[in-house]
Amino acid sequence: MRELPRVVVTGLGVVSPLGPLPAFWEDLRAGANGFTPIDWFDPGPTPPSTAARVRDWQPKDHIKPAALRRMDRFSQMVVSACRMAVADARLDLSPARAEETGVVVGAAYGNLTETEAFLRGLIVKGPALVNPMVFPNLVLNAAAGYVAIELGLRGPNFTVCRNETSGEAAVALAYDTIVCGHADVVIAGGGDEVSPVLFHVNKDLGALSPGRRAGTDHEWSSPFDRDRNGMILGEGAAMLVLEREEHARARGATVYAELAGYATCTVPSKPLLWPGPAAAAPRAMAAQLRALRGADEIDAIVSCANSSRDLDAFEAAHLAGLLGESAGRALVTSVKGAVGEFGGSGALGTVVAALALRDGLLPPLAALRRPDPACTLRLATDIATISVRAALVSGSARGGACTALLLRQP
Amino acid sequence: MAPSAPQVVVTGLGTVNALAGSVSEFVAALRAGTCGIGPVTVFDSTGYRSRIAAEVRPADADAPAGVASALRRRLSRSDVFALRATAEALADAGLAGAVPRERIGLAIGGTTGGMLRGEESLRERIQGTRDQYPSASVLGAPISASADVLADAFDLAGPRLSLSTACSSSANALGAALDWISLGRADVVVTGGTESLCRMTFAGFNALHALSLAPCRPFDRERSGLSLGEGAAILVVESAEHAARRGARVHAELLSYGNSADAHHLTAPHPEGTGAALAMRRALARAGLAPEDIDYINAHGTGTPLNDTVEAMAITAVFGEAAARLAVSSTKGAVGHTLGAAGAIEALATILALRDGFLPPTVNLTDPDPTCAFDLVPRDSRSATLRYALSNSYGFGGNNTSVVLGRA
Numbered sequence A: 001m002r003e004l005p006r007v008v009v010t011g012l013g014v015v016s017p018l019g020p021l022p023a024f025w026e027d028l029r030a031g032a033n034g035f036t037p038i039d040w041f042d043p044g045p046t047p048p049s050t051a052a053r054v055r056d057w058q059p060k061d062h063i064k065p066a067a068l069r070r071m072d073r074f075s076q077m078v079v080s081a082c083r084m085a086v087a088d089a090r091l092d093l094s095p096a097r098a099e100e101t102g103v104v105v106g107a108a109y110g111n112l113t114e115t116e117a118f119l120r121g122l123i124v125k126g127p128a129l130v131n132p133m134v135f136p137n138l139v140l141n142a143a144a145g146y147v148a149i150e151l152g153l154r155g156p157n158f159t160v161c162r163n164e165t166s167g168e169a170a171v172a173l174a175y176d177t178i179v180c181g182h183a184d185v186v187i188a189g190g191g192d193e194v195s196p197v198l199f200h201v202n203k204d205l206g207a208l209s210p211g212r213r214a215g216t217d218h219e220w221s222s223p224f225d226r227d228r229n230g231m232i233l234g235e236g237a238a239m240l241v242l243e244r245e246e247h248a249r250a251r252g253a254t255v256y257a258e259l260a261g262y263a264t265c266t267v268p269s270k271p272l273l274w275p276g277p278a279a280a281a282p283r284a285m286a287a288q289l290r291a292l293r294g295a296d297e298i299d300a301i302v303s304c305a306n307s308s309r310d311l312d313a314f315e316a317a318h319l320a321g322l323l324g325e326s327a328g329r330a331l332v333t334s335v336k337g338a339v340g341e342f343g344g345s346g347a348l349g350t351v352v353a354a355l356a357l358r359d360g361l362l363p364p365l366a367a368l369r370r371p372d373p374a375c376t377l378r379l380a381t382d383i384a385t386i387s388v389r390a391a392l393v394s395g396s397a398r399g400g401a402c403t404a405l406l407l408r409q410p
Numbered sequence B: 001m002a003p004s005a006p007q008v009v010v011t012g013l014g015t016v017n018a019l020a021g022s023v024s025e026f027v028a029a030l031r032a033g034t035c036g037i038g039p040v041t042v043f044d045s046t047g048y049r050s051r052i053a054a055e056v057r058p059a060d061a062d063a064p065a066g067v068a069s070a071l072r073r074r075l076s077r078s079d080v081f082a083l084r085a086t087a088e089a090l091a092d093a094g095l096a097g098a099v100p101r102e103r104i105g106l107a108i109g110g111t112t113g114g115m116l117r118g119e120e121s122l123r124e125r126i127q128g129t130r131d132q133y134p135s136a137s138v139l140g141a142p143i144s145a146s147a148d149v150l151a152d153a154f155d156l157a158g159p160r161l162s163l164s165t166a167c168s169s170s171a172n173a174l175g176a177a178l179d180w181i182s183l184g185r186a187d188v189v190v191t192g193g194t195e196s197l198c199r200m201t202f203a204g205f206n207a208l209h210a211l212s213l214a215p216c217r218p219f220d221r222e223r224s225g226l227s228l229g230e231g232a233a234i235l236v237v238e239s240a241e242h243a244a245r246r247g248a249r250v251h252a253e254l255l256s257y258g259n260s261a262d263a264h265h266l267t268a269p270h271p272e273g274t275g276a277a278l279a280m281r282r283a284l285a286r287a288g289l290a291p292e293d294i295d296y297i298n299a300h301g302t303g304t305p306l307n308d309t310v311e312a313m314a315i316t317a318v319f320g321e322a323a324a325r326l327a328v329s330s331t332k333g334a335v336g337h338t339l340g341a342a343g344a345i346e347a348l349a350t351i352l353a354l355r356d357g358f359l360p361p362t363v364n365l366t367d368p369d370p371t372c373a374f375d376l377v378p379r380d381s382r383s384a385t386l387r388y389a390l391s392n393s394y395g396f397g398g399n400n401t402s403v404v405l406g407r408a
Helices: A023-029 A065-070 A073-089 A095-099 A112-125 A142-151 A166-179 A196-205 A245-250 A283-290 A309-328 A345-359 B023-032 B069-074 B077-093 B115-127 B135-139 B144-154 B169-183 B199-207 B240-245 B274-287 B305-325 B339-356
Strands: A007-015 A035-037 A050-052 A101-106 A157-160 A185-192 A236-244 A257-266 A298-302 A331-333 A390-396 A401-408 B008-017 B104-109 B160-163 B188-195 B231-239 B252-261 B294-298 B327-329 B388-395 B399-407
Touching: A007 A073, A007 A166, A007 A185, A007 A245, A007 A345, A023 A345, A065 A142, A073 A142, A073 A185, A073 A236, A095 A101, A101 A142, A101 A166, A112 A196, A112 B115, A112 B199, A142 A157, A142 A185, A142 B252, A157 A166, A157 B160, A157 B252, A166 A185, A166 A236, A166 A257, A166 A345, A166 A390, A166 A401, A166 B169, A185 A345, A196 B135, A236 A245, A236 A345, A257 A283, A257 A345, A283 A309, A283 A401, A298 A309, A298 A345, A309 A390, A345 A390, A345 A401, A401 B144, B008 B023, B008 B077, B008 B169, B008 B240, B008 B339, B023 B339, B069 B144, B077 B115, B077 B144, B077 B188, B077 B231, B104 B144, B104 B169, B104 B339, B115 B135, B115 B199, B144 B160, B144 B188, B160 B169, B169 B188, B169 B231, B169 B252, B169 B339, B169 B388, B169 B399, B188 B339, B231 B240, B231 B339, B252 B274, B252 B339, B274 B305, B274 B388, B274 B399, B294 B305, B294 B339, B305 B388, B339 B388, B339 B399
Parallel strands: A101 A157, A101 A185, A298 A331, A298 A390, B104 B160, B104 B188, B294 B327, B294 B388
Antiparallel strands: A007 A236, A007 A257, A035 A050, A185 A236, A257 A401, A390 A401, B008 B231, B008 B252, B188 B231, B252 B399, B388 B399
8 A cells, every 4th residue: 555645634614503713612612502492493383493503603704795695604604614714724825826725515405595495486486586696506516616716726626415424524535635636735624504494304303302301401412321312403614724744844834633544434224314233333444444543542532423312322333343442442522412413513523623632632522411321432521631642533424324534643 | 646546447337318228228329319308297397498308218217126115215316317327337347246345435426316306395395285394305305315325225335425516526426436446445436426307407597598498509509508407327437457357347447537616606617718627637637648649528518608618618728739630529419418417427428439439429519619629520420449538527616527538
């Protein structure tokens, strides 16, 4: 196997239910969450009626008025997060550099809000009255296209659609894009928004937590909790500047972490359903992980557990199987008890891993009270100051696609 | 790419489109110069300016035999196309039992996925005949759902990706598959794209005045817009060494891809085609080829006045004097613009051209645009010995992809 160029993380940008950086990181460490009663559409007369809504975000701070008028809200979140990441990385986007800078966005659903409105107009009023200006915003890659336009980026431009692991898959594709020599720099991550359609479908399926845990008026459902009762939908965008290490060193960039690579596989799962524990951790994926630099130094895990009964049971078995004997050593957290579940949550988890490596601490599973006895992992019940040599971001989705990203000290 | 990157070849082919329910039917139709564009029947097209499209024939739009009835009910039209094309490609590649399941990857592209069904359930909700969305009509709408269905149906346990970059989606999926083989992430990748007609895209292009009232005429002086189409094409790719070891038949070589963003406008191409030229140059450079090495380009060629002009400018910019001996055709006059599946269907047409030694014609082209300084292969196919070819795909978002293919 030939030596691949190393890839590092040099910039982070976040639009989230806990605000942008650094507020997002401070609140996450404090165990806060961004859940709020839904008041921007009708959630129905009975619970669940909660979601995580982005806050402390002014699109006009990041996007000029003329561009803002055309852009849908999901694209606005992604463009804003990219601008923040580029500023954080102090990236030079002169035309020559921008030509070698790419974009990879992961989104499970994208701009469903305008899609529904467009189709309602079409069905109710007929084809002669649909708004042609909205149509271009309905393609999933509109956000990535807007990023290229706003920042002048002419490198590879991809949009990944892979359910709840769209963010992890986007970071993984960006890694491949750099090591294969298609670009020196790729701004990668993901996002999604809470839309009425997505909320109601998941509610009707019984996939959503009623918000507060049964029998209490103050406790939220938590990933890996024995009494967890479903996920809460979230939204936002998290984008990371990924860069060939030589390129970053040459320009004197501050490096958060090395992205050492990823392991990936597909586990048996029925379409639209979470995989079951029996499908977890195939040997081939564990072997891919072991082959990465830093795989024997994993001290922290940012898990995809989202407080749904099935996914968390799968994930506990999956992580135990992937890590083998060292599974008991790494401390495990998840961002979804704080920001909810969405197509970009894995990208946000990757931001958390990068910050955990920089700061030597891991935020807790915010609402965890009674760890599931079936889960043998070492769960982060409180904020922990730990030495993080390497951190794993584990993502698994409905339909069985799994990706684990490995970040390590640069 | 490092010089040690392996040679990657195509060993399995499958398709469903307006012209064909199989690859052999597709070859025959391309050679015959058949046009698959006709009246829209999958939804009521009353009130649209244009009422034609390249629809898959009903006999080719049923779930394949052997699909359980529970799954059958969940399948969207684009899932069905993908299942049929994949079944054909896997059988063609002779993969059954030849490769461990976890070494088979899946990389597909598409744009609207199960939207057609989503539209139907939305209409039922608006009309009050249904108070909940069926979960499959929403959760099964993104293109990821077709990948989930394929992985489940064919037990594909390797890496999985579904890409959505509008009309270049499946060309980019081919690129991801190529990189995975190069990086050793999989021994074999099932790759391509799928797309079904739906009201959303039809209404959108209709409102943009981009749909032609008559079957589209790419590169014609009188061209007036595109004709939408639907279908799927799936390729099985693997390293040449892996294919040789298991004695697989090689249809063609997949040499490289190049992608660029216009960074100009969400729908209008850059007026000088600089993004399209950049993608072609990137693809050629990675293949280690010069413009003179390319014999044929399967153009994006939608038939809109602007696309074809800009693409011709980009080709001229990249190929210079070599353009004079270049054959350039668009298969969209035959199978329509299949959006997310177009990159894969057109890569398939290019592979067949290389393999069987013919130039697929630009169907419906009667009066070639004089600004195009190359052979546009109007109406009739003809025999030709081709060594290397390029397939171009351009999409909303200003997304440009070129794929280089070579004769086996």
